[in-house]
Amino acid sequence: MKRLVAILFALLPLIVHGQDSDYKITSFLNEGIKAPNTHHIGDAWLNFLLKADNSIDYNITQATFSPNSTLDWHxxxxxxxxIIIEGEGYYQERGKEPIILKKGDVIKCEKDIEHWHTSAVGSKVxxxxIYGSEPTVWTEKLTKEYYDSVAEKLQRN
Structure with missing residues (x-):
């Protein structure tokens, strides 16, 4: 019994001073919420890791797209x-050739550059x-036919 009491007294400070519950913790291991098909075709999930507020002027969002999905120009x-954390996807800026992005790749798109990015045909992404607090500007629908032509071209290369 004395040993049990000694162990409890030893553990009590750790329990009392454990992780502060006031911290706001998010995880990119969560899938997030299923996004409505407003600016994409296929299934997509959004996990809002950090939203801009008075103390920080950018958002950090995890997006996951099922294989063979499209995302509109924006x-x-x-x-x-x-920052690609899983799978393979496509990326294209207006006036440039599309490219394949793979796990581990990091790409920066400058402000006001029209672009799209989404999953590859055979892989989710x-x-x-990481982007500013202003809303995304959606510019043009990316058709399934265009997406398919990009996929075919990239698979040949």
Whole structure:
């Protein structure tokens, strides 16, 4: 019994001074919420890791797209950084050739550059997007036919 009491007294400070519950913790291991098909075709999930507020002027969002999905052309009023954490996807800026992005790749899109990014035909993709607090500007629908032509071209190369 004395041993049990000694152990409890030894552990009590650790229990009392454990992790502060006031911290706001998010995880990119969570899938997030299923996004409505407003600016994409296919299934997508969004995990809002950090939202801009009075103390920070950028968002950090994890997006996961099922294979063979499209995302519409868009731009941001600040640069955007994409960090690919799983799978394979496509990325294209207006006027440039599309490219394949793979796990571990990091790409920066400058502000006001029209672009799109999404999953590859045979792979889902999950990425962390870092971008400003202003809403995304959606510019043009990316058709399934265009997406398919990009996929075919990239698979040949």
């Amino acid at each position: 731009k941001h009023t600040t640069p955007q950084v994409l 999950s990425y962390i997007a």
